[in-house]
Amino acid sequence: MFALFRLLVVLLFIQTIAYIGLSLYSRSVRKGKLEAHWDKKDAMKGDKDIFVERGLKRYDASFRRKLILGVYIVPWAGIVALIYIRNFM
Structure with missing residues (x-):
């Protein structure tokens, strides 16, 4: 049980x-696009x-910003x- 807890904590740390x-990458890309849009329009x-x-x-x-939360949701859903598949199918 302790090994499972340790694995889940490590997974949560990596996901964070x-x-x-x-988040930082996406925000910097968006900022670059906004600056490019400003420079393009005279x-x-x-x-x-x-x-x-x-x-x-x-x-x-x-909504696009909230999609990054999939980093937490997708791996846990996969687990x-x-x-479920392993135990009940």
């Missing part, structure tokens, strides 16, 4: 590292930093499915 890495008015900040706030509330 992957989640943080993916008729944009206002401050570039405010435009990027507003875009990142919208991104933080988006549960394997246990």
Whole structure:
């Protein structure tokens, strides 16, 4: 039982590292796209930093950002499915 607990803690730790890495990468890509969009449009008015900040706030509330939580959900669902298949089929 202790070995299973240790395995699950290690899995959770690895998932957390992957989640943080993916979140930072995804946010930096989105920021780059917003800056490129600002640079491409000559008729944009206002401050570039405010435009990027507003875009990142919208991104933080988006569904795409929440999809990164699949890093936690998919492996646990796979483990549960394997246990079910192994024991009941």
